[in-house]
Structure formats: C-alpha cells, structure tokens
Amino acid sequence: MDALMLARVQFAVTIGFHFIFPPLTIGLSWALVLAEWFGWRRNDPIWTSVGKLFGKLFAISFAVGVATGIVMEFQFGTNWAPYSKFVGDIFGAPLAAEGVFAFFLESGFLGLYLFGRGRVSKRMHWFSALMVAVGSTLSAFWIIVANSWQQTPAGFTVRNGRAELTSFYEAVFNPSTMPRYLHTVDAAVVSGAFVVAGVAAYYLLKDPASGFGRRAMRLGVALGVISAVAELMPFGHLHAQQVARTQPEKFAAIEGLYTSQTAAPLVIFGVPFGPPPRVRAKVEVPSLLSWMAFGNANAEVKGADAFPKEDLPPLWLTFVSFHNMVVIGLWLILVMVLATWHLLRDSLWKKRWLLKALMYSIPLPIAACELGWIAAEVGRQPWIVYKLMRTSEAHSTTVSAGEIWFSLILFTAIYTLLVVLWLFLMFRKVRQGPELPPAQPLEKRASAA
Amino acid sequence: MDLNTIWFILVAVLIGGYAVLDGFDLGAGVLHLFSRSEGERRATLQAIGPTWDGNEVWLLTGGGALFAAFPAVYATVFSGFYLALMLLLVGLILRAVSIEFRNVIESAGWRKAFDLAFGIGSLVPALLFGVAVGNILRGVPIDSAGRWTGTFLGLLNPYSLLVGVVGLCFFVMHGALYLRLKVDGEHSARLAGWAKGSYLGFLLAFVGATVATGFVSPHLFKAGNPLFWVFAALLVVGLVGVPLVLGRKPGLAFLASSLAILSMIGLAAVGLFPRLVPSITSLENSLTIYNASSSKLTLTVMLVIALIGMPLVIAYTAIIYRVFKGKVRAGAEGY
Numbered sequence: 210m211d212a213l214m215l216a217r218v219q220f221a222v223t224i225g226f227h228f229i230f231p232p233l234t235i236g237l238s239w240a241l242v243l244a245e246w247f248g249w250r251r252n253d254p255i256w257t258s259v260g261k262l263f264g265k266l267f268a269i270s271f272a273v274g275v276a277t278g279i280v281m282e283f284q285f286g287t288n289w290a291p292y293s294k295f296v297g298d299i300f301g302a303p304l305a306a307e308g309v310f311a312f313f314l315e316s317g318f319l320g321l322y323l324f325g326r327g328r329v330s331k332r333m334h335w336f337s338a339l340m341v342a343v344g345s346t347l348s349a350f351w352i353i354v355a356n357s358w359q360q361t362p363a364g365f366t367v368r369n370g371r372a373e374l375t376s377f378y379e380a381v382f383n384p385s386t387m388p389r390y391l392h393t394v395d396a397a398v399v400s401g402a403f404v405v406a407g408v409a410a411y412y413l414l415k416d417p418a419s420g421f422g423r424r425a426m427r428l429g430v431a432l433g434v435i436s437a438v439a440e441l442m443p444f445g446h447l448h449a450q451q452v453a454r455t456q457p458e459k460f461a462a463i464e465g466l467y468t469s470q471t472a473a474p475l476v477i478f479g480v481p482f483g484p485p486p487r488v489r490a491k492v493e494v495p496s497l498l499s500w501m502a503f504g505n506a507n508a509e510v511k512g513a514d515a516f517p518k519e520d521l522p523p524l525w526l527t528f529v530s531f532h533n534m535v536v537i538g539l540w541l542i543l544v545m546v547l548a549t550w551h552l553l554r555d556s557l558w559k560k561r562w563l564l565k566a567l568m569y570s571i572p573l574p575i576a577a578c579e580l581g582w583i584a585a586e587v588g589r590q591p592w593i594v595y596k597l598m599r600t601s602e603a604h605s606t607t608v609s610a611g612e613i614w615f616s617l618i619l620f621t622a623i624y625t626l627l628v629v630l631w632l633f634l635m636f637r638k639v640r641q642g643p644e645l646p647p648a649q650p651l652e653k654r655a656s657a658a
Numbered sequence: 659m660d661l662n663t664i665w666f667i668l669v670a671v672l673i674g675g676y677a678v679l680d681g682f683d684l685g686a687g688v689l690h691l692f693s694r695s696e697g698e699r700r701a702t703l704q705a706i707g708p709t710w711d712g713n714e715v716w717l718l719t720g721g722g723a724l725f726a727a728f729p730a731v732y733a734t735v736f737s738g739f740y741l742a743l744m745l746l747l748v749g750l751i752l753r754a755v756s757i758e759f760r761n762v763i764e765s766a767g768w769r770k771a772f773d774l775a776f777g778i779g780s781l782v783p784a785l786l787f788g789v790a791v792g793n794i795l796r797g798v799p800i801d802s803a804g805r806w807t808g809t810f811l812g813l814l815n816p817y818s819l820l821v822g823v824v825g826l827c828f829f830v831m832h833g834a835l836y837l838r839l840k841v842d843g844e845h846s847a848r849l850a851g852w853a854k855g856s857y858l859g860f861l862l863a864f865v866g867a868t869v870a871t872g873f874v875s876p877h878l879f880k881a882g883n884p885l886f887w888v889f890a891a892l893l894v895v896g897l898v899g900v901p902l903v904l905g906r907k908p909g910l911a912f913l914a915s916s917l918a919i920l921s922m923i924g925l926a927a928v929g930l931f932p933r934l935v936p937s938i939t940s941l942e943n944s945l946t947i948y949n950a951s952s953s954k955l956t957l958t959v960m961l962v963i964a965l966i967g968m969p970l971v972i973a974y975t976a977i978i979y980r981v982f983k984g985k986v987r988a989g990a991e992g993y
Contacts, residue, residue: 290734290737
C-alpha cells in the first residue's frame, strides 16, 4: 500500500474505533440525567443506584473515548497536512470551539459527577450530570459542523491558495449540518437507551421483580422508543432528502441507483455487483425513491451514470453499509415498539423472549452508527472536501509509508487490546450488579416499583 | 496590538495552562512509578482523579486553537513531528485508560500492569513536551517553500533532549508539590524529598539549557524587550520561592512552581515573537504569526469564541478545584 492508502486506512481504523464511544456516552449521559433526577427528586435510592451503575459504565467508556479522540484531532495535522493548510481557516474553528464550549464543560463536570457524590449538594450533583450531557451533546455539534463542511462546504471563497472564511454562520450552518446533527445525536440516544434497556433486561431475566431492573427498563424503553422512531422519521428521512439535493453522487451510490430515471424505485434489498455496476436479486418499490427524495413520484433521480466515473464514490461499500444500517434501524424500532406495548400492559417483566431480544440488541445501535458513518464518509469520496479538494491531494507527503505502517500497527494493536479490556470491564460491572441500598427487602422493592 | 499578536498570546496562554495543570498530573503519574504502597498509589490517583481529564482538555483546545489560528504551523509541525506525536498519543491513551481501569478489578497483577502503563503513559508526554519545546527553540528544518525536510532522529538532538530533561524534572517537582497538598504523613515527607531532588535536577538542566540556548539560538535573548526582563524576574521569584516555602507552605510552593513554568513559557514566547516556528536553515524561512495565520475574519470569530468561552471555563474550573480542595479522603467516591 502507498502512503495515501495507509493514511486513509489509519484514519478509518482510528475513527472507526473512536466512534464506538461518543454515541454510547452521549446517549448514556442523558439516561444518567434522568436517573439522577428521579433519585434526587423522589428521594429514591434505587434510582440513584441506577445512576451509579450506568455512571460506572459511562466512566469506563468515556476514558476510552477521550483518549482515542485526541488521536483524531492530531491526525489532521500529522497525516493530512496539505488538507489542514487548505481548510485550516475554516475547519480549525469548530474544533477549537468544541474544546472551549463543550469539552471543558464535559470533562470538568464529569470529575464533579464521579467524585462529588456526597461532597456537593444533591442539586449540584445532578447539575453536574446535566452539564456532562450538555457538554457531550454540544461537542457532537462542533464535530458534525466540521465534518458537514467537508460534505457540503459553504461560507468560504478560495483565495491565497486556500479556502478562506467569508461567513462563519454559513460555514457552521452549511446545508448538511442540521440534518446530520439531528440524525447523529438521536442515534446516540438510541445507543444509550439500548444499553440501559438491555442491561435492565439482563437483571429482569434473573429476577423479574428486580426494582432496579424495572426502573432502568422504563427509562431505557421510554428513551429508546421515541429516539428509535425519530431516527427514521423525521431525522433519517430529512437527512436522505438533503443528501439527494446536495450530494447526488452519494445518494445514487447509497440507494443503488445506477441509471438516472424518473419515477425511480426504492431498492429494499439487493446484492450489488460490478463493474459495470448493477444490483442483483433486487426487491424494489416503484416510484418510491422519487417520492421520498423529492416529494414527487415522477421526479427525476440522477443515477451513477449521470456523473463522471472519477467523481463517483465506491458503489459497493456505500450501498451495503447504508442498507444494513436501515435494516438494523427497523429492527430497533420493532423491538422498542414491542417493548413499549408490553410495558404499558405491565406484561414485559415475564416476556423472556422480548427481554432477550433487548439484551442481545445492545451492540446493534453502535453497529448502525458505524455503518451510517461508513456510508457518509465513503460516500463523500473521492473528495476530502466535496468538489473542492480530492482525498488524493490531501495527505502529508513528508510522512513516509514506513512511518505510517509503524503508527498503524501500533494503534491497531493498542486498540485491539483496549476493546477487549473495555468489553471485559463492561461485562464484569454488569455481572457484579448494582450497589443496592441495603435496608429494603426484595418484595418491598418490587411493590415500590 | 493586531489580531495575529493576540492569537500568539492566546496560544501561549493555552500552552501555559496546559503546562501548569496537566503538568502536575503528568508529574504525579511519573511519581506513581515510585510509590511504595497501595495506599500511596490510591492517594495519588484520588488526588488527580477529579481533574486530570479537564487538564488534558487544555492540550486539546490548544491543538484546536493552533489549527484554527495558525493552520500552517499546525500542519507543518504536526506532520514533521510525526513519530514523536504518535508516541505522545500512545502515552496519553495508556494514561487515560489506566487511571479509569486500574481499580475496576481487585487483583494485584492487574493493578501492577496498569500502574506501569499509567507511569509510562505519563513519563512519555512529560519528556516529549520539553523535547518539542526544545526543537521549536532550536529551529526546525523548513525550506524556503515552507516544506519540512527533517527526520525523526533529527528531533532527538542533544539540545532538545536537554530541554526535555528540564521539562521532565520540572513536571516531577510540580507533581510532587501538588500531591503534597493532597496527602499527609510519611507520603508527604517522601514527596518533599522528591520535590527537592527534582528541583536540583531541574536547576542544573535549566542552567545548562540556558547556556546552550546562547549558542544554539542566540536570537531568542531579546534583551531589549522589557517583557523579557519581567518574565526573567518572575522566573527568579518562582524558582527562589519554591525551596523557601517548600516545608511550611505547600500551597504557596505549588503557586511558585506554577509561576516559574508560566514565566519560562513567557520567556520562550518573547524570544520567539513574532516567529512561531523558526527555521534552522534560515530565519527567513520561519513560520511567523503573519505568514502562517488564518484570515482576519477567522481570527476575529475565534477571538469572540475565546472571549465568551474561556472566562466560563476558568470560572467553573476554579469552582471544581475548590470543591476538591484539601486532603484526599480515604474511601471517598471515585477510584
């Protein structure tokens, strides 16, 4: 592999690994805010123990997320120096703003949250949980701003051999920022909700009367059903419409539309082959794609054939990752809707198959996040900044292939070890069970729940 | 004062903030390698537990600010220091993970492994910080087109390694002084010993490095600039202050040490100004606050962001430090 390909692989490996953690921690942080609120306002020690347990899971995951996040920020400079010089006038600001507005808030108050229980007032303790959640959610905003500017650059002009800012507002709120932000942050809430509900299911499978399990389940399902449905409608739909408008090459690739047509069909299932690109074993709904993308069943949708070959993203990977993301998303909605139904009828506690489905679905939202991210970023290729700079022009030429091999192997080894350790610790924490308040006997807890 | 100068100062402030704050927990991490008992190790981790993460954000924000305000510096230096930065990142990863993972499992072997990883993950950044500063002070190989022409081994030149030792000794001292605010008894007495030893080591290396700077980069001594003498005087106050109050007033000793590191960074900034990265091939090729900066609009926007954000950051950071003021409590929440 040449230095360019190695730099791309390293970026993919490091961000693919990093991106396990932000959705998880953002989602969990909001679950913590609610659990701690109930613990404080209702003076309910079991709710507090819900906060404590998920707080521990949060802390373990947050550490890995922070550590691997610094790698991302440095990597633009180390591996993509020409890119950094070309876009620095615009791209650096959101990264700095993330630090100033979000990351200080998040990490500062996390210390207070994790170490301050019993040391600060309950109000202050809850407030620190809230600030952690606000900080992590703002943090996602600035990162999505930076990445969205790569997708749909705005508010700039090319001058002095680089992209120079002309309007900060337009650069920040470029055409894809809000659709992508809502879709991503909501996905984070789904991820957190499934952890909470899945862990609750694990305890309920052992003891259907578990007060801890019941509280956590209500929290997880409430967050989960709203966020999972909203992820498709409206957020996923709005994001897809925006891609259709602003990045038609990417849209054609993810949807598997290889010839331009009016009344374009929506491919529900298919196996892409190529070259020349074609989709086999296709299941499609006529005209639906045109209608969903442009609100008109007869609208013309551009296919891959409408663009020069050198401007097209890889077709196979984008199609497969996008469609698998959608399949997972639909499954998550199904599970959460069923869980809500049984929760409302008070029959969830003994539905072992549904509890098991919830438990085994824990990793699925993260998988969907990764797939969605692959579709978004691979779909942006061959551009590092859409229509402005090609990825092939952007990597550091002063860094040799050998040097990248060294760092790539090092990171891969460390990250492999980290993911094993992280999973081991998460499983262990859950198996150890929550620290429950000692005084209450089991029956009382069940009736209180 | 123009925007470029303001941003030069702000980047220096962020680096200073990082050195003062993460400096003590990096130093504590190095000292962790030499702790004598489980009690000492726990106390060390409890002492830095609530704040290390926030301290590290200064580095992250500094990197972001450099990227935004002086993208050419960010791009050239980061790609030029490639392997060194990769090692730094690995160090920071090990550190962050170790501190969170260490106490999750009650097993001596598990703890020992993470103690080692935590110590090494602290030692590497504590050393590389000075090595990086040394290379900047010495000048880096940039040609007339602004391209990097150096190698990794070139970064490990004697001068920069000496500055690396200056930094390492300083951070160990700084860490020991901070920990003394947090622990009692025998542990505190041993830390006083470490503080004295690393102070002497620092002083020797610092004098050596100062003399060497006279040969390597004489242009850094801006004797005509009054700020040079202000920072030099503050440095003397800090360095004389540390041993004077070490025994009786540990809080004051930590402040003196913070003053010393801030003055050193101030001196370096005065010496470098208006260059950010001098070129060793010819000073003409240096990256300066003008030829490496972002546009006026970006610098203005960033300044607004900093003026809104940083006072808030400083306010709640101060509140958080106040909450955790005083000695570490045994059996408290946390690790």
